[in-house]
Every structure is written in C-alpha cells, then in structure tokens.
Amino acid sequence: MxxxxxxxxxxxxxxxxxxxxxxxxxxxxxxxxxxxxxxxxxxxxxxxxxxPLMEDLTLEEVKILNAGYLQSSRCLYRKAEDIFRETKEEKLPNIIQESTERLSVSLDDKWGEPEYARQLVERIPKKIxxxxxxxxxxxxxxxxxxxxxxxxxxxxxxxxxxxxxxxxxxxxxxxxxxxxxxxxxxxxxxxxxxxxxxxxxxxxxxxxxxxxxxxxxxxxxxxxxxxxxxxxxxxxxxxxxxxxxxxxxxxxxxxxxxxxxxxxxxxx
Missing domain, CATH: 3.40.50.300 (P-loop containing nucleotide triphosphate hydrolases)
Structure with a gap:
C-alpha cells in the first residue's frame, strides 16, 4: 500500500x-x-x-537508476538495453559506465544524449x-x-x-x-x-x-x-x-x- x-x-x-x-x-x-x-x-x-555500482546490475536495475538520476529521459536505460541485447548477459559489471560512454558520443542531438551523459558523469560519484x-x-x-x-x-x-x-x-x-x-x-x-x-x-x-x-x-x-x-x-x-x-x-x-x-x- x-x-x-x-x-x-x-x-x-x-x-x-x-x-x-x-x-x-x-x-x-x-x-x-x-x-x-x-x-x-x-x-x-x-x-x-x-x-549502487558496487555490484553487477540487471537491466531492470539500470532502469531504476535512470529514474533516479534523470527526470525527463530514459536514454540511460535505452543504451543499456542495446548493450544487454548484444552481450546476452543477465547482469553486467560496468553497464552504467558503458551506457554513459555511448551517450557521450551519440550523434542524436535531437534528444540531447551527449548532454544527458554529461549530467550522469556529474551526478554519479566514483565508487570507493x-x-x-x-x-x-x-x-x-x-x-x-x-x-x-x-x-x-x-x-x-x-x-x-x-x-x-x-x-x-x-x-x-x-x-x-x-x-x-x-x-x-x-x-x-x-x-x-x-x-x-x-x-x-x-x-x-x-x-x-x-x-x-x-x-x-x-x-x-x-x-x-x-x-x-x-x-x-x-x-x-x-x-x-x-x-x-x-x-x-x-x-x-x-x-x-x-x-x-x-x-x-x-x-x-
């Protein structure tokens, strides 16, 4: 409830x-x-x-983190979805970093993906x-x-x-x-x-x-x-x-x- x-x-x-x-x-x-x-x-x-990045993540968990870090876009989840589809794995260790890197070099400026990548780098502190x-x-x-x-x-x-x-x-x-x-x-x-x-x-x-x-x-x-x-x-x-x-x-x-x-x- x-x-x-x-x-x-x-x-x-x-x-x-x-x-x-x-x-x-x-x-x-x-x-x-x-x-x-x-x-x-x-x-x-x-x-x-x-x-949150101290353990391997599933695609659902990436979606959850996307919801927390980005209010108006699901681009992190979508890039991760591509990577999971390519690797055919259920969990991945560096999926947030790899998805962010793909966003940063994206040519899709219509949706502002490079800008979202910059925001993610700014908002997710490095793990110790x-x-x-x-x-x-x-x-x-x-x-x-x-x-x-x-x-x-x-x-x-x-x-x-x-x-x-x-x-x-x-x-x-x-x-x-x-x-x-x-x-x-x-x-x-x-x-x-x-x-x-x-x-x-x-x-x-x-x-x-x-x-x-x-x-x-x-x-x-x-x-x-x-x-x-x-x-x-x-x-x-x-x-x-x-x-x-x-x-x-x-x-x-x-x-x-x-x-x-x-x-x-x-x-x-």
Missing part, C-alpha cells in the same frame, strides 16, 4: 508516523535525512558508505572500492534487524534519490520480507525523479510505504493511479488545497484549514 500524508509543516505528520512505527509488527526501513527519527532505536545505515559496500548490504541488515534507519550527510540529491529508488526496488523483490518503508518529509527529493519510469519496474502494491509531503504541488500527476490512501492534515494554503482537488480529486469536501493539529482525515 502506498500512503501519502499531506499537510503544512508542524501539523503532526511525523508524530503520526512515529506512532505507526511503534505499533507496527513489521520490519521498518526509515529514510531519515533530517534527523527526525533520532528517538527511534534501530541500526543506522549511512549512505556515504554505499554505492575499499570503503563502500553494495546496497544489498542494507537489505541484509533488514533481514537481521527490526529497524534500519537510512541516513545521509552530504550526498548530492540526484545520487541520493537513485539510491532510495534502488532500495525500494530491492525491498519489492523480497517477498519474504514484510517491511514498512517510511519516507517522511523527503517528498521533494523523492518526486523529482522519473516516477513513471520507477513504477514501470516496481509494483506499487508490493510496497508498504508512507511518504509525507508539505506541498501537493510537489507531487507529480503520474502518482494519481498509484496512491492507495491519502492522509489529509491541516493546510491553510488555498492554492495547494485547490491543486490537490483539481489534479488528484482528493479533499473536495474537506475543511483543511480547520483540521486540528495532530488529526487527519483519510481519503481512499
């Missing part, structure tokens, strides 16, 4: 999420980049110690083999611990988002793991990727995820068919309330301005 909590800052969204965490019997994967969950006990996974681990290690932490809290101090937003997406994908592939995923107050980071491409690979029904958001206008319209439940908190910004109503058909009968702090209304 995918639940989005909507409401202006400091209206109780995080408090509600913490209550859900404490009451849930599932394992929890918490993305905490603002230190809002320091009072929750769990194993810390510092993303500076990880890199002796200091970094593959993201699969975080899934292993989830196997061993009830709560894993993912943190980051200084990673560029595009790289951070790509790693978030990859972790969502890896969780979705583990049918044996029953996991609550919390992405509280990271909506701008989360939604600035290629959401349509992301959910071409991930079945949203395979995830149990809560995303909190201050501004409905940050949510791409492609999310509309994917969201199972909206938790509507206090919001006095009429333009944002109007956006939610017009583009998602949510909250038309709700008096957002008078919802008490800490309370919310559910829309399904």
């Amino acid at each position: 995918l639940r989005i909590q909507i409401g202006q800052p400091r209206v109780g969204k995080t408090k509600v999420v913490k209550k859900m965490i404490n009451e849930s019997q599932k394992r929890k994967l918490i993305f905490d980049f603002n230190n809002d969950f320091n009072d929750i006990k769990g194993v810390i996974a510092d993303l500076e110690s990880y890199h 083999i002796l200091k970094q681990k593959p993201l699969t290690h975080i899934i292993e932490l989830l196997e061993e611990n009830e709560v894993v809290i993912v943190k980051s101090k200084s990673i560029h937003s595009d790289h951070l988002r790509a790693m978030m997406y990859m972790l969502l994908y890896k969780v979705s592939q583990r049918k044996d793991l029953d996991v609550n995923i919390i992405a509280d107050e990271v909506s701008t980071l989360f939604f600035k990727g290629n959401i349509k491409l992301l959910f071409e690979v991930i079945d949203s029904k395979s995830l149990d995820i809560v995303i909190s958001c201050n501004r409905p206008s940050n949510i791409p319209k492609t999310m509309k068919p994917i969201v199972d439940e909206w938790a509507l908190f206090k919001n006095t910004d009429k333009s944002e309330v109007r956006y939610l109503s017009q583009h998602f058909d949510v909250g038309k009968e709700v008096d957002f301005a008078n919802i008490p702090v800490g309370k919310y209304e559910i829309h399904k």
Whole structure:
C-alpha cells in the first residue's frame, strides 16, 4: 500500500508516523535525512558508505537508476538495453559506465544524449572500492534487524534519490520480507525523479510505504493511479488545497484549514 500524508509543516505528520512505527509488527526501513527519527532505536545505515555500482546490475536495475538520476529521459536505460541485447548477459559489471560512454558520443542531438551523459558523469560519484559496500548490504541488515534507519550527510540529491529508488526496488523483490518503508518529509527529493519510469519496474502494491509531503504541488500527476490512501492534515494554503482537488480529486469536501493539529482525515 502506498500512503501519502499531506499537510503544512508542524501539523503532526511525523508524530503520526512515529506512532505507526511503534505499533507496527513489521520490519521498518526509515529514510531519515533530517534527523527526525533520532528517538527511534534501530541500526543506522549511512549512505556515504554505499554505492549502487558496487555490484553487477540487471537491466531492470539500470532502469531504476535512470529514474533516479534523470527526470525527463530514459536514454540511460535505452543504451543499456542495446548493450544487454548484444552481450546476452543477465547482469553486467560496468553497464552504467558503458551506457554513459555511448551517450557521450551519440550523434542524436535531437534528444540531447551527449548532454544527458554529461549530467550522469556529474551526478554519479566514483565508487570507493575499499570503503563502500553494495546496497544489498542494507537489505541484509533488514533481514537481521527490526529497524534500519537510512541516513545521509552530504550526498548530492540526484545520487541520493537513485539510491532510495534502488532500495525500494530491492525491498519489492523480497517477498519474504514484510517491511514498512517510511519516507517522511523527503517528498521533494523523492518526486523529482522519473516516477513513471520507477513504477514501470516496481509494483506499487508490493510496497508498504508512507511518504509525507508539505506541498501537493510537489507531487507529480503520474502518482494519481498509484496512491492507495491519502492522509489529509491541516493546510491553510488555498492554492495547494485547490491543486490537490483539481489534479488528484482528493479533499473536495474537506475543511483543511480547520483540521486540528495532530488529526487527519483519510481519503481512499
């Protein structure tokens, strides 16, 4: 189930999420980049110690990374698709680098492929083999611990988002793991990727995820068919309330301005 909590800052969204965490019997994967969950006990996974290119990748995984690094193009995935077709392999070790190199020498300026190659080189930091681990290690932490809290101090937003997406994908592939995923107050980071491409690979029904958001206008319209439940908190910004109503058909009968702090209304 995918639940989005909507409401202006400091209206109780995080408090509600913490209550859900404490009451849930599932394992929890918490993305905490603002230190809002320091009072929750769990194993810390510092993303500076990880890199998505530390392991061989499938074509689906390339598609996931494309969704994180490039919001408006799927050119990385398309170049990788050519390489997988040529090699007939299921996984490849340097597929991102090889795909980026092909983009950089592409003559297809109509779609700006050389420019996308430049952006990818800029956004994907080099892996540090002796200091970094593959993201699969975080899934292993989830196997061993009830709560894993993912943190980051200084990673560029595009790289951070790509790693978030990859972790969502890896969780979705583990049918044996029953996991609550919390992405509280990271909506701008989360939604600035290629959401349509992301959910071409991930079945949203395979995830149990809560995303909190201050501004409905940050949510791409492609999310509309994917969201199972909206938790509507206090919001006095009429333009944002109007956006939610017009583009998602949510909250038309709700008096957002008078919802008490800490309370919310559910829309399904």
